[in-house]
Amino acid sequence: MSPTENWRAFVAAHADGGVLDGVVTRVLPFGAFVEVAPGLEGLLPTVGGTGPFAAGAAVAVRLDKLDVQNRRFSLILA
Secondary structure (H helix, E strand, C coil): CCHHHHHHHHHHHHCCCCEEEEEEEEEECCEEEEEEECCEEEEEECCCCCCCCCCCCEEEEEEEEEECCCCEEEEEEC
């Protein structure tokens, strides 16, 4: 599946904000990037005391904001 097809399938399946299982891929001072589908990572900000996370950790998240035009999304803990 191409990156564009992968993105479209993700948006179609998860636009309702359901719970997603993901894996932390990298941790930065402002949050963690979580892969929720092959090749698709969203930001889980470290706001309000969420974290700390380590790369490789499994997390349950929900879509918080979905920017379809720019192919970005942010996450919150489920």
